[in-house]
Amino acid sequence: MARATLKTIAEQTGFSITTVSRALKDGPEVKPDTIQQVKEVATELGYRPNTSGIGLKTGQTFVLALIIPFIRPGDVIGDVGTLSLIEGLTAGISDTDYHLTVIPRNPEEDDLAPVRHVVEKGLADGVILTSTLVNDKRIPYLHEKKVPFVTFGRTELATPHPWYDIDNADFVYQAARHLYQRGRKNLLLLTPSPEFMYGWHRITGFRRAAHEFGIQIDDQRSVLIESDSDDHRVFVEQACAWDNPPDGYICGTEVAALVISSTLQNQGMRPGVDVDVVTMETSRLAEFYHPPMTAFKEDLHYAGRLLSSLLLRALAGEPASDLQVLDRLTITERG
């Protein structure tokens, strides 16, 4: 049995295709009676609009593009949370006609390249960006091209745009407080570069906590800019040989934390005794570390659902200033 179209409904109801089309989107030109009648027949026939038809007429693609970084050769593993994020994003659009398509981005190449690719080839109606920079050129670009988007992470840009973010300054602030309160004095923050908005926020939170506890932080010895796992291992090996090695580590992911903890143990340090590691996590992995690790859990499934709903609302024309959400993380103490 062929799928119902506007024409089918028009024949059933006796109205014209035009009227049916308008009725289904609650057009003001058609009277309430008719709208109801048309809608009834539509659901009865199980009508679903043909996206190719709409696409041809309107240029819509019904595709949302998620742009995420590739796994790099030096990485232990791809970002373990991305899968949850994808799950959440698809969950958030599951009762719409939109698809999610994943555009992997090669970290070697320019930031803008995949965004430009999506826009120029007309691949998607909306874009989801992650890993925002303090000054992120992708955003003015998308603004200029008038392509709706939402970012996972804020920026420092003047023109407002839709975003969802967690309070990274607060996360590190809380993590550092926790460590200071346990008597640790010599913390090390493992963070993305401050060019990344969340790197910048984390460093801010770190400074605030240190200041509150009256501790001087030495940028050379208290902050390590994230690179890849092999580099982290080398750094920790060196740091353990300092006359005053770090006694508390704050990590951004449970995988980075695993590398740190593993290396510390290889160096004869005992996590939980000589040194503490706390991390942000997107999975339950750290529960099973040895010893288990205190962590701040980020729910990326939820983040995904929220991001897609923000993007859908942006596509519907809601102003960006209504589409900005900030969430806080809470600590789970373990071990």
Next chain:
Amino acid sequence: MARATLKTIAEQTGFSITTVSRALKDGPEVKPDTIQQVKEVATELGYRPNTSGIGLKTGQTFVLALIIPFIRPGDVIGDVGTLSLIEGLTAGISDTDYHLTVIPRNPEEDDLAPVRHVVEKGLADGVILTSTLVNDKRIPYLHEKKVPFVTFGRTELATPHPWYDIDNADFVYQAARHLYQRGRKNLLLLTPSPEFMYGWHRITGFRRAAHEFGIQIDDQRSVLIESDSDDHRVFVEQACAWDNPPDGYICGTEVAALVISSTLQNQGMRPGVDVDVVTMETSRLAEFYHPPMTAFKEDLHYAGRLLSSLLLRALAGEPASDLQVLDRLTITERG
């Protein structure tokens, strides 16, 4: 500047839209000269066919649907390899007009539900299935509906279908040999149910190795059907209290292996000394376990690329018997 269409090319070359359309797909009705001329102008104008136009006419959606299981509440983490798989799949279709869309499947609900959803709503032109069963009802269903698909994993079904698989029997056979050769006698295989094709293969490989080394295996005590991480922990805790506890574990994922190893250590067992754990892995995670773990690495990025190319060839009409690939894993000894 508006995008080039068939009409644009027709005007440029002086041919009709019909001829241009046919020329671009090397139609036999148009002469070689014309084909070349049309193609030149097409590339010059940067022509890309409008998928909505094609879709409207032909019913194609240019969407490929990957159906993958949701993260379950008891899980430590979603399958860490899925991201690589997605990356590989998108890489394999990046120079076509196809998109990949991810359809998460709730493990609570029926196997067939998401497949049926995709088919009935006409969401995709082709489907990628994972976690095949020995007798997988999704496959006759897709055959009946004439929807092209490819599976990651084989089945025992009579009608051939495109698949990519790794040799799971061989993986477990090798893993068990490795452990027996190290003097372990009392192995435990952590495996999916033998209803799953790869579970069945693994058990087969396990039996073969045991038989070769003249060892009797007791299904109750040598084979644990995978459930979730919490169950695994409980099982290992109990097993450690047996009078003859397992001295070698074979796991299917590095995350399961982490849970096992962590629990063993909590029970006072020393991995690498009292007991060995080997695993299949899709990341470098196990390098950083403590102690590092011997593993068989599966390259899911490659698997994804292969799967999408198989599916594209299936869509192009190649017979299923030409679209079946089996790969072997090799061991990486660590610790």
Next chain:
DNA sequence: GGTTTAAATCGAAACGTTTTGGATTTATAG
């Protein structure tokens, strides 16, 4: 009652593609 205005509906064109059924040209055979 007739005119004006507003509300409700409709016909037809357009989006870019494929494809059917013809038409025209060219080559081949007689």
Next chain:
DNA sequence: CTATAAATCCAAAACGTTTCGATTTAAACC
């Protein structure tokens, strides 16, 4: 040089939707 077959090309319709401009119907006014 004609008849036929083959090669090459084209016009037009169709896919499902939106939307402009036109038409019908109903209500409001004088």
